[in-house]
Amino acid sequence: xxxxxSYNFSSGSNTVAKRGMGTLWSISHSGIxxxxxxxxxxxxxxxxxxxxxxxxxxTIGRFSDANTQFPNGIGFNSGLVFAASSNSTVTVExx
Numbered sequence: 001x002x003x004x005x006s007y008n009f010s011s012g013s014n015t016v017a018k019r020g021m022g023t024l025w026s027i028s029h030s031g032i033x034x035x036x037x038x039x040x041x042x043x044x045x046x047x048x049x050x051x052x053x054x055x056x057x058x059t060i061g062r063f064s065d066a067n068t069q070f071p072n073g074i075g076f077n078s079g080l081v082f083a084a085s086s087n088s089t090v091t092v093e094x095x
Contacts, residue, residue, distance in 0.1 A: 004095045009082065017080040017092060019043045023073035024060065024080060025093040031066035035088040038062050043079035052083055 004025060007017040020043070029035050036052050039060040055062065060074060084090045 004093050006091055006093050008089065008091050009084065010089045014083045015081070016044060017082060018094060019079040021075070021077050022080060023075055023095050024070060025073055025095070026067070026069045027063050027090065027092050028067045029084065029088045029090045032088050034064075034085065035066075036062055036064050036085045037088075037090055038083045039092075040081040040083075041076040041078050042081045044081070052085055 005018075007015075009015045009017075024039065027037055027039070029037060038052050038055075039062075040056065040058045041060055042058045052062070058078070060076065080092070080094055082090065082092065
């Protein structure tokens with residue numbers, strides 16, 4: 001769709017996909033059993049590496065389905081930060 005971007009990252013990565021406001025549309029991963037993707041509304045890793053087993057007030061969610069769609073989108077204010085468990089390739093769609 002126009003205006004949407006895809007961002008790919010891989011195994012065990014913690015990454016900032018976007019700084020500033022936007023909308024998250026989907027998260028998909030390679031489908032390896034046990035994969036977890038944590039998504040936070042933040043502009044940086046202020047507290048260091050994201051802990052996949054915990055959440056904070058900025059956490060949008062923890063997702064394990066291989067293909068998670070958000071038909072109405074999920075808004076974020078500060079930015080889009082991701083962490084993923086190892087051995088997985090993750091693609092996120094946002095604007």
